[in-house]
Amino acid sequence: MQHIKDYLNQKFYERQEQIDAILTSLLARQHCILIGPPGTAKSQVVREICNIIDGATYFQWLLTKFTTPEELFGPYSLQELEKGNYKRITSGKLPEAHIVFLDEVFKASSAILNTLLTAMQERIFFNDSQTIQMPLISLFGASNELPQGEELGALYDRFLVRLQVNYISDDSAFASLLTAPPPNNPPNNPPKITLQELQDLQAQADSLPIPDTIIESIIKIRRELNKEGIIASDRRWKQSLDVLKAYAFLDQKPEVDEETLMFLQNCLWSSPEQRKTIVKVLGSVAAPHEAKAVELYDMATEIYQEVINLDEGKEAAGIEANKKIKNILDHLSDLAHKHKSQKIQDIFQKVQVYQKEIIKVCLGVEI
Secondary structure (H helix, E strand, C coil): CHHHHHHHHHHCCCCHHHHHHHHHHHHHCCCEEEECCCCCCHHHHHHHHHHHEECCCEEEEECCCCCCHHHHHCCECHHHHHCCCCCECCCCCHHHCCEEEEECHHHCCHHHHHHHHHHHHHCEEEECCEEEECCCCEEEEEECCCCCCHHHHHHHHHCCEEEECCCCCCHHHHHHHHHCCCCCCCCCCCCCEEHHHHHHHHHHHHCCCCCHHHHHHHHHHHHHHHHCCCCCCHHHHHHHHHHHHHHHHHCCCCCCCCHHHHHHHHCCCCCHHHHHHHHHHHHHHCCHHHHHHHHHHHHHHHHHHHHHCCCCCHHHHHHHHHHHHHHHHHHHHHHHHHCCCHHHHHHHHHHHHHHHHHHHHHHCCCC
């Protein structure tokens, strides 16, 4: 799995969090929703991962309000209709896929919705009088926006892993994207695993222990989030244990530890506004040093946003903002030296980008 992670992170720029979330979902056999604007490689990453798994069947579809059940689940067999049976031909369709990607998933009509819910929860498909056990490992959904309307609440709840995806922010990563070869160019020696090997990895991930101290930490996190009005269902908390084991396994850890708990930030939110509170609570319990880094990043973001769009007094504001950003970078550098955390390193680099932009836009200096 580490070879696969390294390969994907080299191919897709600034998509480490997305790649980790997708691989973790596959290892835990859970479903994942990617929310963000078009053109952020949501489907491309999932499709590339499926190409790595020999023997895995992939199904992808763009949903609209006019999408019919036949497009996803197959047309009715004319021969069976003549006998009075409503049996679908499912070959090449969602019921026979190991990995599914549905773009604009929240545009599913009510005719499709109930079948999707059963498929995601129970991995079964009712084909006339026959109940088919689906090979579905994970269903990945993508949307430009959060679901609107109560009727989509059940579908949204089926996605245990939830991730916001944005455009590339770092200039050097963006430059690499612009000069990268076309996507249809075959990569050099992409890693491969078989479907059986993936199943073996899933079993290994599932066998990872969760110490009692971690269960106690989860109880504390749940209690603190409840105080903040952020309530997750008992089922979501229970399923989150599978995800934690998968994420720890992906990170090559022998058991779920305190640091692993930070992945819960991708499982417990319903609206983006809740993420900041969730990260703060998780950090205070699981990784206080990372929580401090996130707090510093939020401060830097606020400083950056205040100064970058000024129409007047940009130079003076830029000088003051640069001082504050430099102070934040000093604190982050301190944290990075004391704690070997990739997250802190990533935050440090993002704040550096803020500093460069402020100096360039407000002071007219390229660094």
